[in-house]
Amino acid sequence: MKKFASLFFVSLLSGATTLGAYKLFMDEDSSPKSRLSIAGGNFTRTVGLSGENTDFTVAADNAIHTVVHVKNLTVYNVPNDPIFEYFYGSRAGGGQQTQIGTGSGVIISEDGYIVTNNHVVKDATELEVTLNNNKTYKAKLVGTDSKMDIALLKIQSDEKLPYATFGNSDNIKVGEWVLAVGNPYNLTSTVTAGIVSAKARDLSNNGIQSFIQTDAAVNPGNSGGALVNTRGELIGINTMISSQTGSYVGYSFAVPSNLTRKIVEDLMEYGNVQRGVLGIEAGELNSATAKEFGIKETSGVLIGKVSKNSGAEKAGLKKGDIIVKLDDKNIMSFTDLTSYINTKRPNDEVKVGIIRDEKNISIPVKLTKKELINYDLKGLELEDIDAADKKKFKINYGVKIDNITNEDLAGYADQLKGGVILSVDNVKATDIETITKVLSRKGENQRSQIELITANGQLLRFLL
Missing domain, CATH: 2.40.10.10 (Trypsin-like serine proteases)
Structure with missing residues (x-):
């Protein structure tokens, strides 16, 4: 009996020691922030998810060699000051001055293409790029997209350059x-x-x-x-x-x-940005607009109008359709829609997922080149202005009136046709998309305040 009791005590002590050791070593790694649950009956190992365990060194080391310093030298004329001229001579207060601006850029190819912001290089007389190894190069401006604030530069180098890899x-x-x-x-x-x-x-x-x-x-x-x-x-x-x-x-x-x-x-x-468009005027859905239009959906984009000659019209999209998907991307807002379309070109095909009569439908739409669509604003057919229009009217923004179809404005057609709209409801008419966004928030019977320059250069303001 004593022998049995002694054996039982030793066994009990061994079990307690094993359990205690297990508890001691496992508890060190079992904090809530670092534990992963076991899914589907598969065993998983405990891993650390806290910020201290994230290593940025490799990413940082790769990136700093591809990022450059951009110097923008702008030379501009300073008008003469007649008072300074009188007291200090003809050169006082005038002449040329140089302004230096700085920013950053990213090398995206081994042969020296560099992407930066448009506002970093805007109005530059001379561009200079310094690499991480302190080598300096003169840079040439290849092109810009002022709307998205992107510019492309090019430098000439005798050696292959480190460059960034695009992620998704x-x-x-x-x-x-x-x-x-x-x-x-x-x-x-x-x-x-x-x-x-x-x-x-x-x-x-x-x-x-x-x-x-x-x-x-x-x-x-x-x-x-x-x-x-x-x-x-x-x-x-x-x-x-x-x-x-x-x-x-x-x-x-x-x-x-x-x-x-x-x-x-x-x-x-191409030397410029190719923009494809669906060809719709639309507004975002929320609880208020859903209640106003008597629909159930509170997210997505509600089509208010389909533009003539657009891919949307040819594909059969209609006013009242609710866009909820583009290809595999869910569309919750107008920004979701435009951010996806902005990555596409004219003639690209996009599967547009819509809700129509409470049914989900997928319609393939071929995007149209923006310049080929005539937008209709209450009987005014519009198009974006080109460089010639900007020079003619001495402006840097606006939307041109291409044709008049509104009978109430027929008597003013000679003045309005060929004119340029400058603002709608005090919002600058920088392009057609801006105008359609402003008007998408308004009902059909609400008036809009228009400011425009007529074909003969007269400034007009009226309610439409």
Whole structure:
């Protein structure tokens, strides 16, 4: 009996020691922040998910060699001051002055193509690029897209250059770690980290722009620099900050890499940006608009009008259709729609998922070249102005009246036809998309305040 009791005690002690050791060693790695649940009966190992375990060093090292410092030299004439001339001579107060601006850029090919922001190189008389190895080159401006704030530069180098690899910006997720790389305040090769705070952010309120919002610190000089993921892939071009002081206070914004890549490829191949459009006037859905139009859906894009000769008209899209999908991308807002369409070209085909009469339908639509569509604004057929119109009227924006179909305006056709609309409801008519966005918020019986220059140069304001 004593022998049995002794054996039982030893067995019990061994079991307790084993259990205690298991508890001691396993509890060190079982904190809530680092534990993963077991799914589908498969065994998984415990991994650390905290911020301390994320390694940015490889991504940062790759990125800093592809980000460059861009110097913009602008020479402008200063008008003579007659008072200064009287007291100090004819040269006083006038002549030429040079202004220097700086920013960042990203090398995207081994033969020297560099993408940056349009506002970094705007009005430049001379452009200079300095690489991370301190080599300096003169740069040539290949092309720009002022609407999306992207510019393409080219430098000539005898050696192959390190370049950034484009990532898929559609695949990034809110909460994902990102790095901002640039030259703030002329501090070269600066790297900051943050997370993606939001996607498809439109700061212009016209539904055209679509930024990646992050909380990575970005300051003046970062413009045109790289936003990269933890693999070092380029997912955006840092463009602006939201600040009342001019310095970083919490949020920064980047042009998505998918849109940047499309713009760059267009500039390389065509010399300008090829924009395809569906050919619709539309507005976003929410609880208020859904109630107003008597529909169930509270997200998506409601078609208010289909433009003549557009791909949407030819495919059979109708007023009242609700767009909820483009190809495999869910459409929750007007910005979602435009951000996807902006990555496409004329004649590209897009599967448009709509809700019509409470039924889900998929309709293939071939995108139309924007310039080929005549937009109708209450009997005024419109088109975007070209360089000749800008020179003729001495303006840098506006939408041209191509034809008059409104019988009430027939008596004014001679004055209006060929004129240029400058604003609608006090919103600058920078292009047709801006006008359609403003009008999509208004009912058919609501009036619009129009400001325009007539064909003979007279400025008119009236209610339409």
